[in-house]
Amino acid sequence: MTKIAIFGVGLIGGSLALCYKGKPEFTVVGHSPNPKSVEKLLKRGVVVIGTTSMAEAVADADYIFLCVPVGMLEDYVQQLVQLPLKRGCIITDVGSTKASVTESSAKIVKEGVYFIGGHPMAGSERHGVEAASSHLFENAFYVLTPAEGTPQAEVDRLTELLKTTKAQIVQVEAREHDDIVGAISHLPHIIAVALVNQVRGYNTSNPLYQNLAAGGFRDITRIASSEPMIWRDILINNREVLLKLLKDWNLEIEQFVKLLESGDGDGIVEQFRLAGEFRSQLPERRKGMITSLFDIYVDIPDHPGIIGQITTLLGNARINLSNIQIIESREDVPGILRLSFRNQEDADRASALLGQQYAVHV
């Protein structure tokens, strides 16, 4: 029997718990310092054993997952290493930044206990155990950042355990992780929040801003609704990387200012062309990655049951839909549905089929 202790059973911790739930070879224990939270976990059936006692949670545990906000990780490791831990126990975390926790933890773990940093590249703007899902990590990358000197056999053992999540496990050096994830996750969160707040400012004197905000604004700002405390910790922890990235961002924006000031249409076209080309070369959609390349758009009337009709048509033709999104939906105005497919053939077949009844844009 493999015992897994999870500290912080929220979106990520809860999703991990659900991955191992009901599998007879695993026992999962959920920990929260708050008895009401433990009660909620048990009631929702996310874990069958819950406790407010750290010592009880880690007693005999083979793996310990720290799924609390980044700012608390080092403190948790400090407390854990004071407790009697099973020989061979692997402590890992899921924090969105990796350098500080990897470097400090590797130094303090006792002999026979290992710390291996981890970060699943999947998530959502939602938070809390209510948003947890056993499918969250499927096909996503899951980064491990073992410190120098960590035996590869221990990394392999954790990799084996994580296979249950159906994620693709990769090893990256912790500082390189923070540089890259700073650019593709942390910077976009800052930009989304700044953009929403810019428009929020205009909206105070004219509510039409909010009302007219459609697909483009929604697409680029979904992550602005993320949990503030989680993101406070991530941004503060990775601030050196982010300050450099924001300087580069200012240069990108400055370039657009210059193109607009000089009315340089060719320059604008070139910027869009370069961006589109890079984006289209990204690998096929995975969770935690940019949207599918094989999208089609369907104009649909805004009435009840329409989405069911579309999905039924596709299902009957055995066309596999990987994502569906309403871009804009208002009464009496045609809605636009974005349907995403894993390959061009499915997108083409869907387009031909739906084109018999609806206006389809590719």
Ligand SMILES: NC(=O)c1ccc[n+]([C@@H]2O[C@H](COP(=O)([O-])OP(=O)(O)OC[C@H]3O[C@@H](n4cnc5c(N)ncnc54)[C@H](O)[C@@H]3O)[C@@H](O)[C@H]2O)c1
């Ligand atoms: N949200 C994402 O998309 C995402 C993706 C990958 C990794 N992460 C990382 O996962 C970790 C958890 O984030 P989440 O999105 O699951 O957030 P969450 O808010 O859903 O869960 C956080 C958990 O930590 C607990 N917690 C918060 N403050 C605490 C405290 N003071 N003492 C004890 N427990 C406390 C909460 O009760 C909750 O169970 C963070 O380190 C985050 O960086 C998040």
Ligand SMILES: O=C(O)C(=O)C[C@]1(C(=O)O)C=C[C@@H](O)C=C1
């Ligand atoms: O998809 C989202 O909503 C996310 O915010 C997920 C996301 C990301 O930026 O891609 C956010 C934080 C994580 O540490 C990993 C993944």
